[in-house]
Amino acid sequence: MLRERGETTNRVDTHPCFSQEAHRHARMHLAVAPACNIQCHYCNRKYDCSNESRPGVVSELMTPDEVVGRVAAVRRKIPQLTVVGIAGPGDPLANPGRTFETCRRLSAAFPNLMLCLSTNGLELSRYANTIARLGIHHVTMTLNAVDPAIGAQIYPWIFWKHQRIRGIEAAKILMEQQLEGLHKLATMDVLVKINSVLIPGVNDTHMKAVHQVIAGYGVFLHNIMPLIAEPEHGTYYGLMGQRVPTSHELAQVRSQCGDVSLMTHCRQCRADAVGLLHEDRGEEFTRSFQSRVIPIQVPVARREDEPCLFTLPKPALVAGPVSKYAPIRPSR
Amino acid sequence: MIHGRFMIIAALCRECRDDFPQAQCAAICPVEEAILDNQGMPVHPVGSLTGVPPAIRAAAQGISSLCMPEFL
Numbered sequence: 001m002l003r004e005r006g007e008t009t010n011r012v013d014t015h016p017c018f019s020q021e022a023h024r025h026a027r028m029h030l031a032v033a034p035a036c037n038i039q040c041h042y043c044n045r046k047y048d049c050s051n052e053s054r055p056g057v058v059s060e061l062m063t064p065d066e067v068v069g070r071v072a073a074v075r076r077k078i079p080q081l082t083v084v085g086i087a088g089p090g091d092p093l094a095n096p097g098r099t100f101e102t103c104r105r106l107s108a109a110f111p112n113l114m115l116c117l118s119t120n121g122l123e124l125s126r127y128a129n130t131i132a133r134l135g136i137h138h139v140t141m142t143l144n145a146v147d148p149a150i151g152a153q154i155y156p157w158i159f160w161k162h163q164r165i166r167g168i169e170a171a172k173i174l175m176e177q178q179l180e181g182l183h184k185l186a187t188m189d190v191l192v193k194i195n196s197v198l199i200p201g202v203n204d205t206h207m208k209a210v211h212q213v214i215a216g217y218g219v220f221l222h223n224i225m226p227l228i229a230e231p232e233h234g235t236y237y238g239l240m241g242q243r244v245p246t247s248h249e250l251a252q253v254r255s256q257c258g259d260v261s262l263m264t265h266c267r268q269c270r271a272d273a274v275g276l277l278h279e280d281r282g283e284e285f286t287r288s289f290q291s292r293v294i295p296i297q298v299p300v301a302r303r304e305d306e307p308c309l310f311t312l313p314k315p316a317l318v319a320g321p322v323s324k325y326a327p328i329r330p331s332r
Numbered sequence: 333m334i335h336g337r338f339m340i341i342a343a344l345c346r347e348c349r350d351d352f353p354q355a356q357c358a359a360i361c362p363v364e365e366a367i368l369d370n371q372g373m374p375v376h377p378v379g380s381l382t383g384v385p386p387a388i389r390a391a392a393q394g395i396s397s398l399c400m401p402e403f404l
Contacts, residue, residue: 035338039362039381156383162352164359231392239384239392 085116124181215259
């Protein structure tokens with residue numbers, strides 16, 4: 001479904017990640033989503049880390065209870081704040097309870113702020129209706145391949161229907177869910193941006209096919225960005241010496257793609273970035289800062305009907321041998 | 333979750349028997365060697381989740397302990 005320019009202008013012009021012209025507006029990433037349901041070879045999550053600037057890295061996690069006070073504190077110092085997003089450090093839709101509770105509280109407290117989230121897309125189809133219902137205006141989905149054989153070189157496993165699935169089967173499920181999720185969002189009033197990581201020798205010659213596929217889904221913007229792979233980051237690609245693309249290679253691939261508008265101003269920022277795109281002020285708004293501001297209490301009705309990624313096994317009713325296994329508690 | 337980390341309640345654990353085909357902690361945890369079986373052995377040994385060979389991982393851990401507190 002193609003959108004009229006006028007329909008989206010207001011929402012785009014104040015979102016710095018969707019429009020280069022919106023660079024005077026600030027965004028805030030809320031690190032409320034620690035878990036992830038897939039493994040990407042270019043990603044690992046790190047906490048308490050202030051010396052790396054890349055997706056998946058945060059200084060500290062937040063809870064939904066903290067977000068309203070934290071956003072209020074940021075707004076006082078950065079009045080240009082127009083967008084609040086959830087981008088990790090895991091996948092927002094792998095933490096649906098925390099993610100959607102955060103969105104509900106923000107909508108109630110700051111109805112003029114735009115809500116945004118980034119996802120790998122594995123659970124996008126399942127939660128597309130919830131996303132639209134909660135008024136999440138912008139969604140960014142990472143799509144690196146539309147061929148499972150190529151996807152299997154990027155994703156070693158996914159967590160799907162309570163099982164870890166590997167290889168081409170995993171990539172196939174992921175891509176099916178991603179495209180189904182895109183199809184659903186295309187029928188809703190949600191602006192979609194696709195992020196694609198350019199990985200030389202893996203998906204560089206495939207990127208044009210990715211671009212052509214997403215063009216059929218009403219995607220607003222395609223952000224083809226270079227792989228980040230440094231050994232000290234500890235990712236598979238970083239440790240295995242995977243080459244990153246040159247600026248020439250990046251430009252060449254981008255030049256082959258023109259069916260959807262391309263984003264070229266992405267800063268590949270942290271999952272707790274705050275401020276304008278060119279200046280991350282996240283460190284100013286950590287808990288130590290929060291302790292000096294007055295929290296704002298906003299009554300919000302809690303919904304308990306959102307399904308959770310994890311379900312607790314039934315408690316043991318009889319004594320048995322002590323096990324080293326233990327359940328992961330629900331994320332809420 | 334406690335203080336942003338998934339915690340284990342060993343007393344409640346029944347290894348997901350009759351609930352799921354795989355113990356869910358082992359099925360989702362991305363950290364190699366984090367989950368032990370009832371013999372005390374890692375369910376996911378080094379390299380089984382990330383694909384990074386043990387020798388390369390061991391060498392990499394010496395690069396910077398500051399930057400690599402965890403392999404997630």
